[in-house]
Amino acid sequence: MAPHPKVLQAFKVTRALGIPDEEIKPVLKHLLRVFERNWNFIEEDNYRTLVDSYYELRKNKRTEDGHGSSSGKDDYKGSSVSSQTQGKVISLGNNKSIDLVEPIITSEENLPHTIAKVHSSGPSVSLINSSPGDNSNITLAHSHEIVDCEESSGKNNGSLKRGIVIDSTPSARVGSSTEVIVGLSAHEGPILRSDNGSELKRRRRASNPDPDESRSSTEVAEQKPITLAKKRTIRTIPDIAKRTENVEISLVDEVGNEKLPCFNYIPHSIIYQNARVQVSLARISDDDCCLSCSGNCLSSEFPCACTSETCGEFAYTLEGQLKEEFLEACIEMKNNPQQQHYVYCEDCPIERAKNEFMPEKCKGHLLRKFIKECWRRCGCDMQCGNRVVQRGMTCKLQVFATREGKGWGLRTLQNIPKGTFVCEYIGEIVTNSELHDRNMSNGSKRHTYPVTLDADWGSERGLQDEDALCLDATYNGNVARFINHRCCDANLIDIPIQIETPDRHYYHLAFFTTRAVQAYEELNWDYGIDFDDVDHPIKAFRCRCGSKLCRNKTQRRPYAVELKNVCIPAHEVHYAFPTLRLEHKFS
Ligand SMILES: C[S@@+](CC[C@H](N)C(=O)[O-])C[C@H]1O[C@@H](n2cnc3c(N)ncnc32)[C@H](O)[C@@H]1O
Numbered sequence: 001m002a003p004h005p006k007v008l009q010a011f012k013v014t015r016a017l018g019i020p021d022e023e024i025k026p027v028l029k030h031l032l033r034v035f036e037r038n039w040n041f042i043e044e045d046n047y048r049t050l051v052d053s054y055y056e057l058r059k060n061k062r063t064e065d066g067h068g069s070s071s072g073k074d075d076y077k078g079s080s081v082s083s084q085t086q087g088k089v090i091s092l093g094n095n096k097s098i099d100l101v102e103p104i105i106t107s108e109e110n111l112p113h114t115i116a117k118v119h120s121s122g123p124s125v126s127l128i129n130s131s132p133g134d135n136s137n138i139t140l141a142h143s144h145e146i147v148d149c150e151e152s153s154g155k156n157n158g159s160l161k162r163g164i165v166i167d168s169t170p171s172a173r174v175g176s177s178t179e180v181i182v183g184l185s186a187h188e189g190p191i192l193r194s195d196n197g198s199e200l201k202r203r204r205r206a207s208n209p210d211p212d213e214s215r216s217s218t219e220v221a222e223q224k225p226i227t228l229a230k231k232r233t234i235r236t237i238p239d240i241a242k243r244t245e246n247v248e249i250s251l252v253d254e255v256g257n258e259k260l261p262c263f264n265y266i267p268h269s270i271i272y273q274n275a276r277v278q279v280s281l282a283r284i285s286d287d288d289c290c291l292s293c294s295g296n297c298l299s300s301e302f303p304c305a306c307t308s309e310t311c312g313e314f315a316y317t318l319e320g321q322l323k324e325e326f327l328e329a330c331i332e333m334k335n336n337p338q339q340q341h342y343v344y345c346e347d348c349p350i351e352r353a354k355n356e357f358m359p360e361k362c363k364g365h366l367l368r369k370f371i372k373e374c375w376r377r378c379g380c381d382m383q384c385g386n387r388v389v390q391r392g393m394t395c396k397l398q399v400f401a402t403r404e405g406k407g408w409g410l411r412t413l414q415n416i417p418k419g420t421f422v423c424e425y426i427g428e429i430v431t432n433s434e435l436h437d438r439n440m441s442n443g444s445k446r447h448t449y450p451v452t453l454d455a456d457w458g459s460e461r462g463l464q465d466e467d468a469l470c471l472d473a474t475y476n477g478n479v480a481r482f483i484n485h486r487c488c489d490a491n492l493i494d495i496p497i498q499i500e501t502p503d504r505h506y507y508h509l510a511f512f513t514t515r516a517v518q519a520y521e522e523l524n525w526d527y528g529i530d531f532d533d534v535d536h537p538i539k540a541f542r543c544r545c546g547s548k549l550c551r552n553k554t555q556r557r558p559y560a561v562e563l564k565n566v567c568i569p570a571h572e573v574h575y576a577f578p579t580l581r582l583e584h585k586f587s
Contacts (some may be wrong), residue, residue: 298385343458349468427473486524
């Protein structure tokens with residue numbers, strides 16, 4: 001079968017650089033897998049990532065082989081977590097690298113690059129530092145004009161023995177001095193000196209006699225010269241869920257700034273210690289299940305007993321989405337809560353945890369609409385349309401480094417229709433007082449947003465501490481811990497789901513789309529923060545949700561949160577002190 005035109009185009013560019021097709025092929029295959037077949041990432045900057053990956057892989061291979069040559073053929077063989085690659089950081093040439101597993105490695109360690117300073121005021125480019133002991137040729141992996149090169153000794157006496165090719169585009173001249181990472185390649189030959197790049201072009205022509213190909217090399221140079229970016233590291237993890245979910249959840253950092261998240265991925269919530277979650281068949285009465293159903297409850301003529309929570313109607317459609325009316329009602333209650341949607345407990349567990357002897361008055365809890373799914377005692381099967389959340393995630397998701405300074409975020413890799421279940425909020429099930437203790441001892445080390453399972457506290461009198469529960473995803477959690485906040489018009493909404501237990505001390509919190517979401521859109525939900533609540537123990541982050549309805553109107557703080565007089569960058573401290581409750585007042 002003839003290769004795809006995009007593959008042919010990629011080969012055309014790499015051939016022009018003298019890279020044989022059979023060597024670039026496995027690299028391309030690997031990147032396509034890592035980027036979920038999104039060619040934009042591969043094509044951008046004239047296939048920069050592809051070419052950089054190739055050269056860096058070659059260099060790594062040479063280093064591993066004691067400077068032996070590499071065919072490059074097998075380096076990306078098999079899946080991206082094959083035995084060859086697992087545990088390795090694969091640097092992507094000039095300024096990128098791929099981290100295929102979980103080790104937390106700083107970008108400095110990852111980059112076996114030479115750092116060059118470009119002095120843009122004059123025509124010369126001088127290398128001020130090169131990798132220790134590495135005297136490989138230095139070149140940008142793409143087509144560039146050679147402006148000038150100076151032989152130079154760096155700090156480590158790694159003097160430049162051969163060629164350096166540096167971009168001469170106007171963008172490279174911006175500012176007086178820009179630090180860049182220059183990739184290392186395996187070109188042989190003496191120092192290249194040229195004012196106009198003709199030497200490089202001549203060399204390319206010499207190494208590639210095919211007139212068609214040498215033309216494309218020149219075209220490439222003219223089309224899109226590389227821009228000198230700040231050093232950055234692209235890291236990816238193929239599946240942060242470690243195959244515990246129905247789908248793989250990749251992580252990618254194209255920005256190159258984020259510290260890799262440090263937590264244990266769990267696909268189901270788990271009791272930390274004191275939380276009382278009573279799951280037993282004996283507690284499910286005949287009225288709480290549909291014993292006589294079979295197959296798919298949604299197809300039966302009459303709604304079964306499991307619709308008791310949703311006024312005798314299933315919340316899901318036959319296609320597996322939330323019914324429009326139900327979803328809209330949930331959105332309305334969340335976005336425009338009325339006074340009657342709040343309940344106030346007499347002895348609020350949240351206030352009690354804060355001050356056992358003199359608790360303050362309850363601040364109120366928002367009543368929520370529940371969905372009850374069929375479960376073990378029900379006669380239907382696992383494919384029943386009323387078992388959506390318990391079947392688990394089906395959407396392809398990716399954790400990525402946001403560019404707006406929100407730290408990591410979550411995006412979808414596929415279009416998702418309105419009302420679709422995306423994921424659950426999973427974490428440790430802790431009691432309110434356990435959470436309070438954690439907050440007190442860990443304070444500023446918090447990195448996620450615990451949620452209080454208080455949707456039904458209004459119907460309880462004197463809630464015991466073991467029954468007043470929260471989910472904390474700080475140390476153990478799932479992909480939901482990466483979902484960032486968006487005020488009011490978020491594309492996800494959290495809905496309480498009752499599955500195993502008829503009481504509502506413990507329930508599942510599931511995220512559904514509030515509208516159709518396009519592939520590569522960031523997913524977000526409204527944490528319910530009151531940005532004007534100056535008394536709240538957590539002074540909220542400066543909101544960068546970008547919504548027209550953003551409630552953080554004043555935006556007083558410059559990209560940091562103040563926490564008890566300590567100023568900590570927002571990406572360092574996520575949520576610190578007691579739970580921000582879902583029902584927090586709206587301004
Ligand atoms: C539950 S975590 C979300 C994942 C987080 N971004 C990360 O890197 O792990 C919540 C934290 O993300 C950041 N964040 C979330 N939404 C934000 C927003 N709209 N604007 C700015 N920062 C946000 C804040 O630092 C917040 O404390």
